Amino acid sequence: MAAVGSLPAVAAAPGARLESVRVLAGLFREAQHRNLGLISTSVHLIKLLHGIQIKEELLLTALRCSLQFLGNIAAGNGDSQNSIWKCAFPDLFLTCLTCSDKKVVSYCCMVLFTCLNSEKVRELLDPGNLTVALRVLKVYKEQLESEWSLLIVTDYLLKCPELVEALYAKLSNQERVTLLELMMVNVCEKNLHTSEEMNVFMRHADFLAGCFQEKYEAVLKLTSAEDADDEEALVAIRLLDVLCEMTSNNGQLEYLQTLPGLLETAIDTLRLTHLAGKQAVNVFTATHAMTGQEEVLHPAVDFKSHLIRLIGNLCYKNKENQDKVYELDGIPLILDNCSIDDNNPFLNPWAVYAIRNLTEQNERNQELIAQMEEKGLADNSALESMGLEIEKRDDKLILRSARKKPSIRKN
Template sequence: MAAAAAAAGEMAEAAARLRRLTAAEPSTRLESVRALTGLFRQAQPREMAEESLFRDLLEILMSASNEIEQACKDSSELLDLDTCLVLIAECFRCLRNACVQCAKNQHVMRNLGLIATSVHLIKLLDGMKVKEEPLLIAFRCSLQFLGNIAAGNGDSQNSIWKCAFPDLFLTCLTYSDEKIVAYCCMVLFTCLNSEKVKELLDPGNLSVALHIIKVYKEQLESEWSLLIVTDYLLQCPELVKALYAKLSNQERVTLLELIMARVSEKNSFTSEEMNVFMRHADFLAGCFQEKCKAVLKLTSAADAEDEEALVTIRLLDILCEMTSNNGQLKYLQTLPDLLETAIDTLRLTHLAGKQTVNIFTTTHSMTWQEEISHPAVGFKAHLIRLIGNLCYKNKENQDKVSRKFENLTNATLFDK
C-alpha cells in the first residue's frame, strides 16, 4: 500500500509539473518529460496515468511540429533545433513506455489523435535536410512508439495502417539508417494481417513488399523483415508470383532460399498451409520449366556466377525438397510437363558435358576448390533425384521415363 501511494504521489507531482511547463522553453519541459519516462518503466504508474497527461504530451508534440514547420518555411525563424529534437525524442520515449502492456493507455492515446500527430511529425523529420544524430534518435523513438501502441491492439493497428500505408512505410524502408528500417519493419509486422497482405498486391503498394525482400537481403540480421516474409508474404501465393516477376535474379535467389527454408521444416502442415505450398509448387515448377536451359551457361567457367542459372539451380533444389513430401509430391506428379522437362534437361547437361570438358563432364576431375564453389555441382544428381521422386509409386510416370529412354542405354546417359 505504501509503495502504491508513493507511486501515485510521484505520478501526480510529475504530471502537475508537466502541465505547468507546457508553455515553457523546450529545455525546461525536457526534465519533466524525462521524469515521466522513468516512472512509466513500471506497470503501476502506467495504470495510474490520466488522459490529461497524454493531452499535455500531445500539445508538446504539436507545438514542436509547428515550430519545425515554421522554421522550414522561414529560414530567419530562430529555432534551437537540437533541443527541440531531443524533446520530441523524449516525448516519444515517454509515450512508448506508457503503452507497454497497457491497453487503456493505447486507447486513450489513439482517441486523442496521437497516432496521426506522430505520423505527421515523422514526415516532417524525413523532410528535414539535417540528418544528424538528434534527428535520427527522434525518428527512431517515434517508430518505437507506433510499434508499442500497435502491439496487441487491433484498433491502433488499423489506425496506423490508415495513416501510414503505403507512403510512410516506403519512406522508412528506404531510409539510410538501419535502425529506422528495422523499427519500420517492426511496425509493419505488428500491423499486418491476412487481409492487409492482400492490399500489397495492388500495383501501387507492391513496392512495400519488394522493399521488404531487399531489406532482408541487405540486412540479414533483420528479424522483423524475415518474419514479415515467412509469416505473411509467403502465405499469399498471388503475392509471391507478383513479387517474383519484379525482383532481380539475386533477390529471386533470396526469396527462393526463404521458401526452401519453409518447405524444409519438419513440422506438420495444416491443410490450409499445404494448399498454399501446392500453389507455390505449381508456380515454381512453371518457372523451372521456363528457365531450366539457363544452367547450360555454366559449362563456361566465365559464367559460373550467371545469376539466371543460379535461380534455376535454386528452383530445382526446392522442387526436389517438395517432391520429398508426400502431400506435395502427389500434386507435382500430376503436372504434365515437369517430368519431361527434367528428363530433357538431364539429357542436355549430359550432352554438354560430352562436347567439352566442363562442370557437367562426368570424368571431369575438379579441384577441391571447384567442388565447394561451383554452383552447378550436384545439378545432374538433383535432376535424377527429381525424376526418381516424380516416378515414386507412380506407374504412369514410370512408363513415361521408360518410353523416353527406350533408345538410350544407362551406360550412354549415366556413364562415369
C-alpha cells in the same frame, strides 16, 4: 504536456531540438497508460523527422523511438494496428524502409510485421503497394541480420501465392534466388495440416514448376567458364532445388507427380547437360579429380544429382511416371550417369535410388535394364553397385536384388 494532435516544434537550434525529444518521450510514456490518440501524431512526426535529412543523433533517436512506440502500441491491439495501418500504409513504410539507418529500417519492419494480417497482405497486391513488399525483400537481402524482414516474408508474403507471383515478376535474378532460398527453407520446415495450406502449396508448386520448365535451358550457359555466375542459370538451379525439397514430402509429392511436363523437363535437362558434358570439358563433364578450389564452389555442382533425385521422387510408387521415363528413354540416360563424378558427389546414390523406384513392380523397366546388360549397353559394375544383378529364368532375363533388398523409400 503538449496537446494531443499537435507536434513539438523541430527548430534549428540544438536546445530546441533537445526539448522536442524530451516532450516526445513524455508523450510516449503517457500513452503507455491511456489512449491519447497519438498514432496519427507519431506518424506525422516520423515523416517530418525523415524529411529534414536527420544527421543529429538526438533527432535520429527521436525517429527510432517514434517507430518503437508504434510497434509497442500495436502489439496485441487490433484497434491500434488498424489505426497505424490507416495512417501509415503505404507511405510511411516506404519512407522508413529506404532509410540509411539500419535501426530505423528494422523498427519499421517490426511495425509492419505487427500490423499485418492475411487481409492486409492482399492489399500489397495493388500495383501501387507492391513496392512495400519488394522493399522488404531488398532489406532482407541487404541486411540478413534483420529478423523482422525475414518474419514478414515467411509468415505473410509466402502465404499469398498471388503475391509471390507478382513479386517474382518484378525481382531481379539475384533477388529471385533470394526468394527461392527462403521458399526452400520454408518448405523444409513446414508440414501441411490444413486444406488452406495445401492450396497454397499447390499454387506454389504450379508456379515454380512452370518457371523451371520455361528457364531450364539457362543452365547450359554454365558450360562456359565466363558465364559461371550467370544469374539466369542460378535461378534455374535454385528452382530445381526447391522442387526437389517439395517432392521429399509424401503429402506434397503426390501432387507434384501429376504436374504436366515436369518429369519430361527433368529428363530433357538431364539429357542436355549430360550431352554438354560429353561434347566438351566443362562443369557437366564427369571428373574424378578436382582441378582447383573453384570447382568445389561452382553453382552447378550436384545439379545432375538433383535432376536424378527429382526423377526418382516423381517415379516413387507411380506406375504412370515409371512408364513415361521408359518411353522417353530416360532409363539408359540414368544408367549412363552411374559413375563417380566429383562435380556431382551424390550422383551414384541418387541414380541407385531412381533405378529402384523405376523398377519397383514394373516388369517392363526391369526387363529393359536386363536386356541392356546382356547386350553390354549397361555397365554391370554399375548394377552391382546398386545391389542388382541379372538372372536368366526360362530364357527370360530378370533384374533382381543381389542381396536382401532394402525397403524403397523416398528421400
